Amino acid sequence: MIKLNNRGWGFRDMIIIMCVLIIVLFVAVYYIHRLYDIKEINEANARMNDIKSNNNSYNEVKKEDNTINDSSNTSNNEVNEKVITTNYTVLEKKLSQSAINYVIDLNETITDDYTLTLTFNELHINKYIDNLIEEEGKSTCDGYAIVYSNDGNLISDPYITCSHYQTPNFESWRLN
DSSP states (O other): OOOOOOOOOOHHHHHHHHHHHHHHHHHHHHHHHHHHHHHHHHHHHHHHHHHHHHHHHHHHHHHHHHHHHHOSSSOHHHHHHHHHHHHHHHHHHHHHHHHHHHHHHHTOOOOTTOEEEEEHHHHHHTTSOOOOEETTTTEEOEEEEEEEEETTEEEEEEEEEOSSOBOTTOOGGGGO
């Protein structure tokens, strides 16, 4: 008769292996969480750079607008389209700055993991912003700003909707 080797894995060995696996799992979750935090910070920085570049393009278009009026080679339709397009950037910046001023005046503390959505109506009722009017008074716009903190600095992402324009990623449910 053949004698069996009964020296297999014991309960103590199983507990040790489970502890090692749990530690590896916690380390993996930590690094995945950290990766997504870095991704969110990079996206926020990209949005800020977009806002800054839009403001710079507005100034360039204003300068370009003055030079185009002097030359007769370009039609007025091209100038009007550029000015109207940049006008929305001005409205977004106005909404963004009003939201930041509102949060500062309220002494609201916004931590890095907290966001605050402020609608145009709320800012208008509290007299932080006038009407958002597009195209020389033809129609008004509506919108909201999402205010959050990045390393202690308040950042506001404005989103507006007008008759001929809507900010990318606009979410209408936030207006309610």
